[in-house]
Amino acid sequence: MSVNALYTDLSxxxxxxxxxxxxxxxxxxxxxxxxxxxxxxxxxxxxACGTGPHxxxxxxxxxxxxxxxxxxxxxxxxxxxxxxxxxxLQDMGQxxxxxxxxxxxxxxxxxxxxxxxxxxxxxxxxxxxxxRTGGVLCFxxxxxxxxxxxxxxxxxxxxxxDRFTFRSGWHYAGQGERQTLRLSIEKSTPAVTQVxxxxxxxxxxxxxxxxxxxxxxxxxxxxEHDYQTITxxxxxxxxxxxVCVKRDG
Numbered sequence: 001m002s003v004n005a006l007y008t009d010l011s012x013x014x015x016x017x018x019x020x021x022x023x024x025x026x027x028x029x030x031x032x033x034x035x036x037x038x039x040x041x042x043x044x045x046x047x048a049c050g051t052g053p054h055x056x057x058x059x060x061x062x063x064x065x066x067x068x069x070x071x072x073x074x075x076x077x078x079x080x081x082x083x084x085x086x087x088x089l090q091d092m093g094q095x096x097x098x099x100x101x102x103x104x105x106x107x108x109x110x111x112x113x114x115x116x117x118x119x120x121x122x123x124x125x126x127x128x129x130x131x132r133t134g135g136v137l138c139f140x141x142x143x144x145x146x147x148x149x150x151x152x153x154x155x156x157x158x159x160x161x162d163r164f165t166f167r168s169g170w171h172y173a174g175q176g177e178r179q180t181l182r183l184s185i186e187k188s189t190p191a192v193t194q195v196x197x198x199x200x201x202x203x204x205x206x207x208x209x210x211x212x213x214x215x216x217x218x219x220x221x222x223x224e225h226d227y228q229t230i231t232x233x234x235x236x237x238x239x240x241x242x243v244c245v246k247r248d249g
Contacts, residue, residue: 020155022227026107027057029227030138033243034103036230037221039134041102047092047123047139048110052078055085063103068095092126093119100132106139109181112202117177120203121213128217128246137218137244140225144179144204146238147172152182163188172204179204207233207240218244 042063046055049067051074058065059082067082068090069075075087090096092106093114104127114120127137152169165186172179181200186193205213207222214220224231225239233240 021053021108023053024057025227027054027061029230029241030103030105031058031061032230033138033223033241034136037243037245038136039102039132041132041135043099043101043132044103044105045097045101045130047095047104047106047127048108048113049078049087050074050108052081052085052087054105054107055082058105059085066101068092093123095123095126095130097130100135101130102132102135104131104135104137106137109140109142109202111139111141112179112181112205113200114203115201116203117205117209117213120205124213124217127244131246133246133248135246137246138242140239140241141205141207141210142170143207143238143240144172145206147179161189171199177204178202210242214242214244218246220244 044058044063044065046065046067049055049069052067055065055067055078065082066086067078068088070089070091072089075089078087111120111123114123131137147170149171152167154165154167157164167184169182170179171182179202181202183198183200185196211220221243222233223241223243224233224237225241
């Protein structure tokens with residue numbers, strides 16, 4: 001099953017799949033970083049917004065928030081969750097906004113959904129065009145050189161009589177600009193068990209390469225992947241939060 005089919009068929013399960021994610025903590029952390037590094041504006045755009053949980057939190061703290069995604073079923077759910085927000089069906093690899101924004105976010109490693117370095121570069125350029133001067137692009141990323149193929153995360157969730165088991169992990173072959181997110185979803189009912197296995201192709205990039213792509217457009221700050229504290233990246237961990245302030249001109 002392709003990634004598009006998986007997400008379309010299981011869009012109703014997406015929030016269940018992400019039930020362990022602390023959307024409030026993530027949103028609050030980026031809000032604090034925007035206060036520290038941004039231009040004091042309140043126009044927000046969330047790339048790869050999914051069903052809109054991050055958009056909901058930014059709306060609740062006073063932003064005028066919007067989102068884009070390439071999956072219409074996700075956007076339909078996001079519009080229900082956030083009726084006051086604007087959502088658009090767009091590819092974040094090359095997107096447009098009607099009016100410049102002050103903050104662009106991309107959570108849950110979704111920046112890697114750009115298919116290759118060319119697409120990632122186009123996404124960065126699109127974000128730069130969409131931001132006002134002093135605006136901020138914030139996202140989290142994984143360094144391809146620090147991926148452990150043996151690691152994966154797992155959680156279970158109950159929905160009525162259905163029990164779901166979700167597993168995911170990064171895989172990188174050790175060379176090139178392609179990594180995958182390996183995903184397994186098991187749905188067990190009293191009568192039957194169904195399993196979906198998928199590999200999501202994603203761009204592989206080292207933090208050094210990523211900083212080089214960002215630097216022509218942004219002043220780049222890198223922080224530890226910790227949404228509870230604001231700590232500079234230790235130059236060793238393989239996950240980090242990037243805060244990118246638009247350069248003048």
